[in-house]
Amino acid sequence: MVADNAKPSIIGWVSSIIPLGLFGALLYLVPQVTVGHVFRIQLDWIPSLGVALSMAIDGLSLLFALIICCVGFFVTLYAADYLPKKAAAGKFFVYLHGFLLAMLGLVMADNILALFVFWELTTIISYLLIGFECELETARQNARQALLVTGAGGLALLIGFLLLGSITNTYDLSRITLQAGVIKTDPLYGVVLTMVFIGAFTKSAQMPFHFWLPNAMTAPTPISAFLHSATMVKAGIYLLARLHPILGGTPAWMGTLVIIGGITALVGSVLAMRASDLKRILAFTTIMALGILTMFLGGKTTPALTAAMTFLMVHSLYKSCLFLVVGIIDHQTGTRQIDHIGGLLKSMPVTALAAATAALSMAGFPLFFGFIGKEIMYKGALTEDVFPGFATTAALLANALMTAVAGILIVKPFLGPEKKTRLIPREAPWTMWLGPVFMGSLGVIFGIVPDWIGHWLIRPAVRAFHPSMEDIQLKLFHGINEPLLLSAATLSLGALLYLLRQPLRQTIDYVLKQIPIRFEHLYTGGLEGIVKIARMQTRILQNGSLHRYLSIIIGSVILGVGLPFVYSYIPLDFGRYPHPSLFAWLLGGIIVVAVVAVVATKMRLLAICSLGVVGAGIAMLFLINGAPDVALTQLLVETLTVIIVSLVLLRLPRLDPRKAVFSAGKTWSGILAIAMGALITALILAVNQTDLERSLTDFFEANSYIAAHGRNIVNVILVDFRSLDTLGEITVVALAGLACYGLIQKRKVE
Amino acid sequence: MMSSLILKTATRLLVGLILTFSIYLLLRGHNAPGGGFAAALVAGTGFAMFAIAEGPAVVRQAIRIAPQRIAMCGLGLALASGLVAPLTGQPFFTGLWWIWKKGQPSEVAIGTPLFFDVGVYFAVLGTILTLILALEEN
Numbered sequence: 001m002v003a004d005n006a007k008p009s010i011i012g013w014v015s016s017i018i019p020l021g022l023f024g025a026l027l028y029l030v031p032q033v034t035v036g037h038v039f040r041i042q043l044d045w046i047p048s049l050g051v052a053l054s055m056a057i058d059g060l061s062l063l064f065a066l067i068i069c070c071v072g073f074f075v076t077l078y079a080a081d082y083l084p085k086k087a088a089a090g091k092f093f094v095y096l097h098g099f100l101l102a103m104l105g106l107v108m109a110d111n112i113l114a115l116f117v118f119w120e121l122t123t124i125i126s127y128l129l130i131g132f133e134c135e136l137e138t139a140r141q142n143a144r145q146a147l148l149v150t151g152a153g154g155l156a157l158l159i160g161f162l163l164l165g166s167i168t169n170t171y172d173l174s175r176i177t178l179q180a181g182v183i184k185t186d187p188l189y190g191v192v193l194t195m196v197f198i199g200a201f202t203k204s205a206q207m208p209f210h211f212w213l214p215n216a217m218t219a220p221t222p223i224s225a226f227l228h229s230a231t232m233v234k235a236g237i238y239l240l241a242r243l244h245p246i247l248g249g250t251p252a253w254m255g256t257l258v259i260i261g262g263i264t265a266l267v268g269s270v271l272a273m274r275a276s277d278l279k280r281i282l283a284f285t286t287i288m289a290l291g292i293l294t295m296f297l298g299g300k301t302t303p304a305l306t307a308a309m310t311f312l313m314v315h316s317l318y319k320s321c322l323f324l325v326v327g328i329i330d331h332q333t334g335t336r337q338i339d340h341i342g343g344l345l346k347s348m349p350v351t352a353l354a355a356a357t358a359a360l361s362m363a364g365f366p367l368f369f370g371f372i373g374k375e376i377m378y379k380g381a382l383t384e385d386v387f388p389g390f391a392t393t394a395a396l397l398a399n400a401l402m403t404a405v406a407g408i409l410i411v412k413p414f415l416g417p418e419k420k421t422r423l424i425p426r427e428a429p430w431t432m433w434l435g436p437v438f439m440g441s442l443g444v445i446f447g448i449v450p451d452w453i454g455h456w457l458i459r460p461a462v463r464a465f466h467p468s469m470e471d472i473q474l475k476l477f478h479g480i481n482e483p484l485l486l487s488a489a490t491l492s493l494g495a496l497l498y499l500l501r502q503p504l505r506q507t508i509d510y511v512l513k514q515i516p517i518r519f520e521h522l523y524t525g526g527l528e529g530i531v532k533i534a535r536m537q538t539r540i541l542q543n544g545s546l547h548r549y550l551s552i553i554i555g556s557v558i559l560g561v562g563l564p565f566v567y568s569y570i571p572l573d574f575g576r577y578p579h580p581s582l583f584a585w586l587l588g589g590i591i592v593v594a595v596v597a598v599v600a601t602k603m604r605l606l607a608i609c610s611l612g613v614v615g616a617g618i619a620m621l622f623l624i625n626g627a628p629d630v631a632l633t634q635l636l637v638e639t640l641t642v643i644i645v646s647l648v649l650l651r652l653p654r655l656d657p658r659k660a661v662f663s664a665g666k667t668w669s670g671i672l673a674i675a676m677g678a679l680i681t682a683l684i685l686a687v688n689q690t691d692l693e694r695s696l697t698d699f700f701e702a703n704s705y706i707a708a709h710g711r712n713i714v715n716v717i718l719v720d721f722r723s724l725d726t727l728g729e730i731t732v733v734a735l736a737g738l739a740c741y742g743l744i745q746k747r748k749v750e
Numbered sequence: 751m752m753s754s755l756i757l758k759t760a761t762r763l764l765v766g767l768i769l770t771f772s773i774y775l776l777l778r779g780h781n782a783p784g785g786g787f788a789a790a791l792v793a794g795t796g797f798a799m800f801a802i803a804e805g806p807a808v809v810r811q812a813i814r815i816a817p818q819r820i821a822m823c824g825l826g827l828a829l830a831s832g833l834v835a836p837l838t839g840q841p842f843f844t845g846l847w848w849i850w851k852k853g854q855p856s857e858v859a860i861g862t863p864l865f866f867d868v869g870v871y872f873a874v875l876g877t878i879l880t881l882i883l884a885l886e887e888n
Contacts, residue, residue: 629783629785629788636788639791640791640798643798644798644881647885647886651888708863709780709859710781712781712782712784715779718787719780719786719866719870723832724843727828727866730870730873731873733877734876734877737880738877741818744885744888
C-alpha cells in the first residue's frame, strides 16, 4: 500500500451520492416517524407462497437505516482514497453499495421471508468483501469461515421463520406481531426461539460463534468499519429487537440473552486487552458491544431497551470512527501493530483529534455520548427482570475494560516517542479524515445535548417494538444516583486496568493457554471431518473406473426402483397381449443373436456393430408397433452411438484372444444387465396393466392442430406444449457436450 | 481419418444429400415424423462421415463456426423464441403464429415453435460436432 502513487477512485466519489441521497430522504421521514407514523410499501413477489416485498419504516427501521446510510456515505468517500488497487475499485463499490441496499432491505422488510433473503444477501456480500484480497490464502479462508458460520445460522433462521409462518399462517411481520400470545404458548415456541437465536448469535458474533469476527478483519478497513462494526453484525441485534414483541419477555428469552450477551461482552473485552493488532483490538471490542446489546435486548423494561438503542448509536459512531482512524494509520504508516507506532499526534493532528473524541466516547467520559450511553446502561442493568446483579457486574467489568482499551488505543499510537515506520507518516487527505471527524463530533454534540437525539431517534425506535409507558429522558446529569456512582467506578477501575495493562495481558495469555477447547478449533475440526468423509466417499464411489461408475449407477437404480416394485407386488398378466407377428419374432431373434455376439466376440469393431444391430432391431420393433417418431430417433441415436463409440474404442489396444469369455467382471456386469432388463420389462408390463389417464392425451389430440398448427403430436408436445422441458433438455445436452469436450482437451494436454 | 478413395467419393455425394435430408426432416417435423432433434442427428451423422473421410480439419474449415458456438447459438435461439411471448404480455413460451394465406389450401403457418425447433437443431448438432471433431482429432 503506497499512498503517494495512488490516485483517488472517481467511482467512489461519484457513487457516494447513493448513501448521501438515501440519508437525506430518510431524514425527511424523521418528523412523521417520531409521532408514530409507519411508512409502508407493498409489492407482490410470490403471491402464491405469501411472499411479498413489503417494507415498513418505523422508528426502529429508521434508526438502523440512518446509521447504515451515514456510515455508508463516509465509508464510500473514504474508500475512494483508501483502496490500494484502483483496478478493483469497480468491483469494490458494487459490493459496497449492493451491501448497503441489502442491509436497508433487511431493516425495512415487513415480511420475514423477504427479510431472510436480505439477510442472506448481506452474508454473501460480506463473504465477497472479507475475501476481497482474494490472492491471500488467509483472506479466502476467513471469508469462507464467516460465510459458513453466518450462512449456517441463516439456515437455522429460515427454519425458525418457516415455523413462525406455520404457527401464524402468515409471513407478514405486522400480522405475526398480532399473534404474539399464540406463538408464546405454542409447543414449537422453544424450537422457533432456538433457531432465531442461532441465526442472531452467528450473525452478531455471540459466544460461542464469536470467532469469525476477528478473522473477518482481513477485509479492507473501510469494510470492517462498515460491515463488521456498524451494520452487518448489528443485523442479529436488529432481528432480536424486531422479534422482541413476538418472542420476547419469556424467561427463556430473557435468561438466554442476558447470560449469553453478558458472557460475550466479558470475553470480548478481555480478549481486546490482549490483542496487539489495532484492527483485532477493535474487532474484540465490537464483540463486547454486541454482547452488551444482546444482554439489554434480553430485558423488557423501558430503561433496558432504551439502553440497547442508545448504546447502538453510541457504538456505531465511535467504532466506525476508530476503524477509519486505524485504516488511516495503516494507510499512512504501513503498519497497524500497536507496538510499532507512536507519536503520530505531531504528523497527523486531525486524525488524532477524531480518534481522541471517539476513544473518550468509548471510555464513557462525561460530555461525550458514551457517557450518556453508560448511564442509561446502568439504569437498564439495575432494572433487568432476570439476573440484574449479573447484568450490572458484566456491564461494569466490560465497560471498565473498554475504558482501558480506549486508553491503549489513543495513548500508544498518538502520544509518546515517535517510532520509525515503513512509510513516513503524514496527514491523510480530507476525504479520509472527514468521516472520523464528523462522527467524532457527533459523539460530542450528542453527549452535550442528548435530549435531542433521544427525542427524535431513540424513543421512536424503542416505541416501535416496546409499548413503553414511561418516558426516558436522556440527560447529561440526573443527580447523584446509582448509575452515576457506577459510572465513576467504571472510570476509576478502567484507569487502574490501564495502568496494570502489562501484567494483565500476561495473565490473560496464561489463562487462555490453560483452556484446552477453542470454539474455532471445533469449527476447523468439523470442516476437516467433512473433507475426510468426502475424500473417502470419492475414493470408493469415483475411483476413475467407468466400469465401477456404471455398476454403481445401474445397481442403485435396480435397488431403488426394484425393491419398492417387488415390495408392492403387482401380478403381471401376460395374457393381455396378442401373439407377436412372425416379423416381430424374427426381429427378436436377430436382437438375441446380436447380444450374444457383443458378449462373446474378441473383436471390438464386431462388438460395436453388434450393439448397433441391437439398437436398430429395437427401432424396428418401435416402427412395427406404430411409433415412427420414436423409431426414427432411436435409429439415428444408434447410428451416431456406433460412430462415437468406435472413434473411442478403436483406439484402445486389441482384446486378448486368449482370455476367457467370462471373467468375474463380465459375469457381474451380466447379472446387472439382466436384472436391469428384467426390471424395465416388468415395469412396462405393470404400467400397461393399469388404465392410462386419457385426459392429457385427449387434450393434445384435440389441440395439436387447432392451437399449435401441427399434425405430429409428438413434435408439437416437444416444441410447443412442453417446450420448457425441451429447453431444459437441450441445455443439458449442450452442457454435457461442453464437459466432454473439456475432458477430451484435458487428456490431450496431459 | 481413412484414406479410402471409395469412401471419399461416396462422401462427396452423400454429405450434401444427408444435410438436405436433415433440413427436410427439420421442416416437416411439425406435421410428420422428424423434428429438430432427429434432423440434428442426421446432420451429425453426415458430418461424422465427412470427418472420417476427409479429416476433422476439413470439416472445421467447411463449417467455419466453432461447433461449441453453434450449440450455444442454438440454445440462445430456443430461449429467445420463448421470450417473444412475454414481450406481448403472454406467458413464457406461448406459441405465437403468423399465418399466410389463411384459410386457403396453400396456407402457411410460421410460429415461434418453428424457431424453437431450429434452436434445438443447432444445439444438438453443435454438441455432436463438438464431440465428434474433438474425438477425431485426439
